[in-house]
Each structure stands twice: as C-alpha cells, then as structure tokens.
Amino acid sequence: MTTDTTIHKKSASPIILGFSGGLDTSFLVPWMKEHYGRPIVTVTINTGGIDAAAAKDLERRSAALGAIEHVLVEARSVFFDRVLKYLIFGNVRRGHLYPLCVGAERGIQATLLAELARERGSETVAHGCTAAGNDQVRFEVALRTLAPGLEVLAPVRDEGFIRSEQQKYLEQHGFPVPAKGSAYSVNRGLWGVTVGGRETLDSKESIPEDAWVLSPNAFDKPRAAARHTISFTRGVPTALNSKAMDPVTLIEALETVAGPFGIGRGIHVGDTVLGTKGRVAFEAPAADILLNAHRELEKLVLSGPQQRIKDQVATQYGDFVHEGKQLDPVCRDIEALLTSAQQRVTGEVKVVLRPGSLFVEGVVSPHSLLAATKGVYGEKAGEWTPADALGYSRILALPGILQTRAAGGKK
Secondary structure, three states, rough: OOOOOOOOHHOOOOOOOEEEHHHHHHHHHHHHHHHHHHOOEEEEEEOOOHHHHHHHHHHHHHHOOOOOOEEEEEEHHHHHHHHHHHHHHOOOOOOOOOOOOOOOHHHHHHHHHHHHHHHOOOOOOEOOOOOOOOOHHHHHHHHHHOOOOEEOHHHHHHHOOOOOHHHHHHOOOOOOOOOOOOOOEEEEOOOOEEEHHHHOOOOOOOOOOOOOOOOOOOOOOOOOOEEEEEEOOEEEEEOOOEEOOHHHHHHHHHHHHHHOOOOOOOEEEEEEEOHHHHHEEOOOHHHHHHHHHHHHHHHOOOOHHHHHHHHHHHHHHHHHHOOOOOOHHHHHHHHHHHHOOOOOOOOEEEEEEEEOOEEEEEEEEEOHHHOOOOEEEEEEOOOOOOOHHHHHHHHHHHHHHHHHHOOOOOO
C-alpha cells in the first residue's frame, strides 16, 4: 500500500498520538515515524480501566515501538464531572440497554488531546480509528470544533489498513504485538468494557465465554447472593454500604463486586453515527447498578411530569454524546435541566446481586412522595372522601361520554 506523506513531513513538530496500546495505535507509532519522518509522542487519556501496572506497561510499549515520549493524563474525575454525572441524572441508555460504555469517553479524550497538542506546540494529532466505527466521527468532530487549525491524521482509516496487515507489519519489523491483537478489540473505561470480534460482525452469536473481560464463566457455578446499599446526594452516588466515597472510587468498587456476577453484561445492536447498524458486546456492572438504582430513587421523589420531560431530553442528550456532539451549546442547556431535576434525588437504594440478576430491594428518601401522602395505596384514601373519588371519576369520564354521544351512541 502506498501513501502520499509529503504534506505531513513539512513540520518538524511531534505528532501527538492518542494511544490505547491496542493493535491500531501500536501499529501507528512505527508506521507514522517511518512514513512521516516525524517524532511521535504517545498520549493515553485515562478515563478508566488503567491501573498502575497497565500504565507502566503502556509506557514500556510506547518506548519499544519508538515513541520519544509517553504521557499519561489522569482524567477519571473530569470524565465523571463532565459526562457520566449527566448520564446518571438522565438514566441514559442506547436502545434501552447499552449505557454508552466507551463512546461517552471520546469527547473528553479528544478535548484533552487537543489541549496537550497546544501545550507542546504541535500542529498535528493522530488517532487509530477505522472507517467503519463511530469513534472516528466522535474524535474528529470534537477535535475540529475545539481546534479548527489542528491537523488530524487517521492513517488506519485513510489508508484502509486491516488488522492482519497491522499485525504483519509489527511482526516483520520486530515490534511487540498486543495480546489478542488479531482476535478481539477490547475497550475498557470507567463506565464499562466493550468487546468486538468475529461474532459481533453479525447478529447470530455471542462472543465466547473466555472473551468476556470482567465476567468470564460467571454463570458456570452457584454464587451466594450479595446485598449492597448505594447512597445518592442530589443524584450523585456518594456512598457504598454507608462508606463515603468519591464517585470514581465508588464506580470502581461496584465494578469489582458486581463484575463476577455477570451484572450489566449484554450485546447491543444499534444505529451507528454513519447510519448503519452495528453490534457490540459490553460489560457495565457499575453502570447497570447505578442507572437502575438512580431510576428507582427518582420514581420515589419526582413527579410524573418531571420524569417524563426529563426522559425526553435525556434521550436527546444520549444521542448527542453518542454522535460526538457533546460540545454543542444545547448540551449545556440539557445539563442544566437535568441538574435542576436532581435537587431532591437524595436517599439510599438497596440492591441484591445474583448471577446475571440485579434486584432493587428497597428505596428510602427524606423526600419520598410515597411517604408524604396520608393515604395508603389500595387500602384507604387519606386525602379525599369516597364522594370526592366518585366526582373525580365522573369528571374524568366526561370526554369519553361526549364522544359516545356525538357518535350517536346511548344518550
């Protein structure tokens, strides 16, 4: 395969490469260095899923591939504050199933990548997205919005490289090939894990059991049920089992305790940004628990109209995040509404975990609308008399009565 790289050789500044350590970005380090003749700085934006050992491995891999420097940017708290918080407020899922595990990270990653490029005086950033996925759009919409003059390179997409070609290039040039480099594409972040492979190219089968990252063999043997209590303050998760935690620590703790149960495991079929259908396997135990718990707490403390209006705008917000349009000013308007709706979303939610099953056992709140009534549902009317109920029923029936009369029915 040939490519015209003359235009990219005019600058001597380093190329800032968003680096995950996977096959695509591992391939790009030596390939761009060879074809563009420019130094490469690899940058990993940690929006979750990178512990100390993984961070050290990324640094070693970057150096072995020929980068002049590797930069790790800690961004988990920023990611929660700017994105995840609002996904929880809105109980956002794609297709009523998928909690935007990894795609939600791309806007923040692109933002911080552009900021680093400016700090380093670089004119060029690069990413390893393919032409077939959503991430290419998410990255480039954000990058071009934030820094219109920044050159954005995407050789894997633009040159049409496939995984087997990338693996062959690394092997032939003596560079390390990532584990599972040719079999599965795994993305791990604070909000969950996505897995793509041969089985997700159509809709017929699940990925094999050993391809799941957090929950392999979760259903092979009995496991005792586990009970946990999650505390929310104005919609934000603030404690687990009465132990106060910052949201990032709480999310990571929930992933640890719920992952082995297979909670939040699924395979999502949905519409891509490009208008085609796509399929991805995902594991999102913390997201699944928090979204379910938060929703049940909201049902206790918010009115019906509040919930319905909020659900409508939250769906639109999820679409904006999915499509990489989170920098649009309308998202700030939606975030303001979602934040306003959380003023009374404070309380505790008890959940029970069993293999493949999440059960919300109970919800308590000082702002409970259920506890505020003097009546008992199904037992006695505390706010009205039987005569009031009869009159109300007659009034509600009036539009139907008039329709029947107008249609020539019984007077």
